[in-house]
Amino acid sequence: MKKKVILDCDPGSDDAVAIMLAWFSDDIDLMAITTVNGNRIVPKTTENALRMVQFLHAGVPVYRGCGDPIICNEIPSRKPNLPRVTLNDCHGDFLPLPEAKIQPQPEHAVFYLVRTLMESDGDIYVAATAPLTNIAMALRIEPRIAGKIKQLVIMGGAICGANASPSAEFNFYADPEAAKIVMDTDIPKVILPLDATWRACITEEQCQELAALGTPAAKFAATMSQKRIDNLKVNDISQHNFDLRHTPGTVASAVLYRYDNTMAPIHDALTIAYLIDPSVITEWVDANVDIEIMSGICDGRMVADIHNTKKGRDPVTARVALNADAAKFTAMLFENLGRK
Ligand code: BDR
Ligand code: CA
Numbered sequence: 001m002k003k004k005v006i007l008d009c010d011p012g013s014d015d016a017v018a019i020m021l022a023w024f025s026d027d028i029d030l031m032a033i034t035t036v037n038g039n040r041i042v043p044k045t046t047e048n049a050l051r052m053v054q055f056l057h058a059g060v061p062v063y064r065g066c067g068d069p070i071i072c073n074e075i076p077s078r079k080p081n082l083p084r085v086t087l088n089d090c091h092g093d094f095l096p097l098p099e100a101k102i103q104p105q106p107e108h109a110v111f112y113l114v115r116t117l118m119e120s121d122g123d124i125y126v127a128a129t130a131p132l133t134n135i136a137m138a139l140r141i142e143p144r145i146a147g148k149i150k151q152l153v154i155m156g157g158a159i160c161g162a163n164a165s166p167s168a169e170f171n172f173y174a175d176p177e178a179a180k181i182v183m184d185t186d187i188p189k190v191i192l193p194l195d196a197t198w199r200a201c202i203t204e205e206q207c208q209e210l211a212a213l214g215t216p217a218a219k220f221a222a223t224m225s226q227k228r229i230d231n232l233k234v235n236d237i238s239q240h241n242f243d244l245r246h247t248p249g250t251v252a253s254a255v256l257y258r259y260d261n262t263m264a265p266i267h268d269a270l271t272i273a274y275l276i277d278p279s280v281i282t283e284w285v286d287a288n289v290d291i292e293i294m295s296g297i298c299d300g301r302m303v304a305d306i307h308n309t310k311k312g313r314d315p316v317t318a319r320v321a322l323n324a325d326a327a328k329f330t331a332m333l334f335e336n337l338g339r340k
Helices: 013-024 042-056 109-119 133-141 143-147 176-183 204-212 216-235 251-255 269-276 326-337
Strands: 003-009 028-035 062-064 124-128 149-155 189-192 201-203 263-265 281-287 289-291 302-304 318-324
Touching: 003 013, 003 109, 003 269, 013 028, 013 042, 013 216, 013 269, 013 326, 028 042, 028 109, 028 269, 042 062, 042 216, 062 109, 109 124, 109 133, 109 143, 124 269, 133 143, 133 176, 143 149, 149 269, 176 289, 189 269, 201 204, 201 326, 204 216, 204 326, 216 263, 216 326, 269 326, 318 326
Parallel strands: 003 028, 003 124, 028 062, 124 149, 149 189, 189 318
Antiparallel strands: 201 263, 281 318, 289 302
8 A cells, every 4th residue: 555645845956856756656645745944945945846746747735834943043043044055055946847837735834734644544654854843833733643643754863974064964953943842752753864865875877877767757856966966076075074985784884974976865865765665774773862952063963872871761762774775775766767
């Protein structure tokens, strides 16, 4: 049976690939796309989601969500709206697709989430590939949705490394309080942090092969992926990262990124790949996961207690991915986007 999935996103070049993968997969029933402030302001992420739906002739409803993080723009020590002006801009304002002629749904994304989850039999998966503002707001309005989400698959955080501040990953940095609200619930959570998404890079060569499949979706995914690689080259991220060699099977394997200037992660698409086939994630740790909201330089930092330092006194709150099978991930892109 197909998995019912709501995709909460902020497209975004990698969100766009996630949308395509979800739409074309035979294993996923993409119920709706909800949008949020993140890579761009919400009018732009919503327009981009609509452009994707129109491009795919998908008929998937798009619900516009929150335009601001829960609180962090009100805190002077945090630079307001910083996430919109990060160094690495691999997104652009608008996806290079025709302007949307279709409209978002009249209902707000947060109310859509509350209503749909409460009316459900607890069989809906939520894939979150953006700041967690909508989901946190929905939880504040109706805490019982926590018991209704079959599984929340989150792209966010990092056990090692960061990409939006010296300590935090973008989706959690852009709304730390929302991430904390979500982590503090007992929703069954799967977190795919940078440690895993950087293991599932697509190479330039694979971009060319993807484009050569010739379908509109494969060609567009190739364009988005190449844009991400080009962006990493421009910012020369190799100067900033660790030595990329690693030893599979050790915790260290999870903390060193794989990068050689000819490849890039498509972070958000890994959430959908995981929902299609969980074996795309090859190493896991079950841990108590928390988000720092009080420290300034560490705001939005994910803290996964992978060594169980409190000796079992804190409950395990999430499954955290440490590694991914890059070949399997790219094969899934090829298979699903190359078909029609
Ligand atoms: C995340 O940040 C965003 O820029 C991407 O779309 C992805 O969701 C990666 O850190
Ligand atoms: Ca995203």
